[in-house]
Amino acid sequence: MSDVGYDKQQAGEAGEIARLLSYVLILLASAGLFVSATAIPTSRFEQLGAGAFPKIVFAGIALVAVIAIVEALRKIPAGAYGRFARQTQAWAGRRYLVFVTLGALAVYLVLIPVLGFSLASFLFILGLELVLMPRRAATLLIAVIVAAVFSFGLNWLFAEVFTVFLPRGVF
Amino acid sequence: MDSFLSGLVQIFTLATLIYMFAGSIAGIIAAAIPGFTVTMAIVLTLPLTFTMEPLQGIAVMLSVYVGGYTGGLISAALLGIPGTPSSVATTFDAFPMARRGEPGRALSLGIWASFFGTVISTLVLIVAAPPLAMFAVKLGPWEYFSLIVFALTIVASLVGDSVIRGMLAGLIGLGISTVGTDPIMGRPRFDFGIEMLQAGLPFLVVLIGIFAISQLTSEVEDPKSVRSGNALVTGAIDFQTWQVMKEVLMRPVNLVRSSVVGVLIGALPGAGGSIANLVAYDQAKRNSKDPESFGKGNPDGVVASEAGNSATAGGGLIPLIGLGIPGSAVDAILMAALMVHGISVGPRLIMDHADLVYGMFIAMAVASLMMLIVSVLSMRLFLRVAEVPKWLIVPVVMVCCVVGSFALNNRVSDLYLLGFVGVAGYTLRALGYSLAPLVLGVILGPIAETNLRRALMTDADPTLFLTRPISLIFLMLAVISIAWAIRGHLKHRKPSGRSTDASAS
Structure with missing residues (x-):
């Protein structure tokens, strides 16, 4: 963390963009899994069926991911996106x-x-x-x-x- | 009284005590290896007890059991890797304490808390086994589901820096638990034609990957520190035996509360140490005057987690002895051991084999004392781990993780899963996600789903969750728990203004 030229604020913004990307990935994955859960056949012996619980969970994930995306978009300054690739490269270099x-x-x-x-x-x-x-x-x-x-x-x-x-x- | 004396005589023979001593050592060592669980240690002990007397065999297995719950503490405190699922919460404070230069104190706190937790649970077991077992068996799926909802609200205090990412991690854990055949009808779900996924993701491989691999990887982030030959933990390796005993006893409320939580959760079939340590930790944090210091090496966190998980050993025996219902996998193996000797386990056990039951109570107490002696004598040796440099520890423990993951099911595909989960775990850690809620979600997911569906299969009326008194109490506790957590977060936010999350870098 004490590297020469290391800018904590810019690194923090890059971290926030990386998290934003993770929220988007999670949203896409949960939406896909929600859709595939709807294809799980229900049983005549029970009210809920095998797909109900996963649907509740993946809908919950999608909802929280949307909130996270909105919150992250508010936090990230416009100029940070341009510096993202360079900051990521520097981060990977340090590690x-x-x-x-x-x-x-x-x-x-x-x-x-x-x-x-x-x-x-x-x-x-x-x-x-x-x-x-x-x-x-x-x-x-x-x-x-x-x-x-x-x-x-x-x-x-x-x-x-x-x-x-x-x-x-x-x- | 005759039965009690008979049990006492059977336990206090030289051969039994030597076997129990060896069992304690084996349990501690086994659980200290990441991926090598208490259950595995007990399974490996079972064949060795076939030639023993029933009580002797059970006593040895109880020694492994009690020793195992303590052993998980060693890697949790020194490496930040929970040796068993029951020591997940121990890593939260014992590891930072060890990192701060007090590894001896962290271990000592955990050992004393484990000892007192086991003793308290044994006392409760003796007094309350029959009534508590009757209560536990009266709980229907509605109560179980509500209990799990309550347990899930614990996530709120494990979220770390960000509530949103903590919630996401918990939900991802629940999502992971839905992979594989569904628990009621056995329908395949999300296996994508991959054979390994058909039976669901093996929980322990996920746990090892998420915690161990990601923790070990994060140890090599700073090349300068690794290459200088720095040890994982630096500082005084002073065990401070008696001083720490007093320190633990100076926290009577936390100790008793965590032990009672452990006993109650242990008494519920299907729950166990893996949940008890998290619930006890959560309760300690909520009731603390200084909740901010939790996760940074607060001794109360170590005491709560270790007393909580150790107390489940006694709690788990309550339904086993009272009703013949095993509370956990380990209790099921203990039950199998009794059945191998031709003893039928059920409500009549206490009447037909009173000496055996009293012997088990005595064996629990003796096993906890042996665990304490073995720990105090051997901890100096274990603390040498703290002096081993990172460049040696990281590859060696990674190999131990691989062995632990493979030995569970003897499947090479589990190793690939370990690698995948390890990379995912490190990525989440680097992005600032808290990993504890994820693990909690994986543990609680199947129990929640099973009971929700079972409840609605029994009676389609969903209002029963609110009209059955015990279920309602659990749900109200869940609401209070969430409200309390929100209040805590708002309070924390006010003085610091808008929180700026830690960088992912």
Whole structure:
């Protein structure tokens, strides 16, 4: 937050626009789900049917989302929209490790069924540790040991003690 | 008296006490791992008790149960991740307290509150099991629906910075709960042909994704802090055992109120610790002279949540012992354990196996004492977690989350869901949405829908919600609760003028 050139007010306005976009997305999704809830057939045995509760909920979401949109539109100054793309880019730049972490998690989850839990976890832990850790030689040894314990060790613990078998992979 | 002594003798054998001690340790460790619930720990304990005497087996399972409710506190306080659904509210104040440099105090507060909560619930269990069980069974779907409406109004005090986003989060939670087959007729809803969605979104995977993954991801937002090798929590790791015990006892009203909330909610079949901690927290906040400090490390918040969730252990046994109705999944497993030993659970249990019932009461008290001893002795070890740097904690706990999510159903597709929910959770967090109402919506949604539809199936007249006295009382409480929350928000807004929401960045 102490980055050079960081303007708190402009960042706040960009945040408000991002929230406005989220309200619009939520409104669209809830409207779509409300429509699909109307297609759920009712039962002759009950007054409400399986679609009634979802309809109440999604109508509620849509209503609150509309109120949120109106309130957000009142708050955002006209000039803020022009700065939105630049502010978002700056925000993402400040948080690049978040994207690295989530990306690594996504790759790890996809690789688990292929490589098996032990190997995929070892690579994920070690890889992410290498990205996040302070660049000192001493920490590398700790990183490797921790990665081995929480991948191969955890797999052994679950298989032998809890008889829960984690994915073994195709190899 | 003979039955009581017989139960006492059976519990106080060396073998039983050693097994119970091991059960306490296992429960605490299991619940400290995100995604590894008390229910899972009890399920894994069940086969081990087959060869034991009935009371010995139940006593061990109760130790795991009581230990498990406390274990959830460890990751809640130190990592900001609820180890179990029953410690969601614990994260609200214990985590900020730990972050503020008092991790030892946060843990100690939670442990003492858990201990006293369990003791109070055991006392209530002994005195009130039969009458409370009779009351709980008299509640029809109208009363249950009204109770859930009342519970939903809790959202009002969990909304965080923005009421609108808090309401949206709560409603999204209710929406998530409608995915999958409907609870009454079994009709498919919103599964879009995806097999995993047909049975509904697994609640625990959603919980782990929303809270754990988003929390862990937010830990790496500042590259400088991560790369400097900073620990997750810094400050004195002083457990302050006796000082904190006094601190907890100096809050008798909060302690007793939260425990009673836990007992009452635990006694209602279908509710349980996952709701009790939130209701107890809400009540503590509403009755506090300083509600603004909640969510910023207020000790009352920690005491309320932990006393509330631990008291459900005793409360849940009330309908089980009184009527043979399990109040939660854990109670159902306890019931199964009794049935494995050829003991039929029902209203006659207390007459036919009085020694067993008294033994269970004694086992509860002993289990809570063991939990306290194990916790006090081992917390220094657990507090070492606080010294582990972020770069180690983040990937390791993420792997634990993956294991927890997979082990629930042994489905790889749950892992993909975890990743998706984690990204969604982080996005909502970054946009300033409060995640607690969302979780509350997911928990309460199915109970609300089932009872609403069941009520109208039983009698199509909707005015019954208003004409049945207990239902009316719950609805009136809901209205009062909303009015109180609106008053609080208006009061809060006045001095600060038009609130400017925190930036998403």
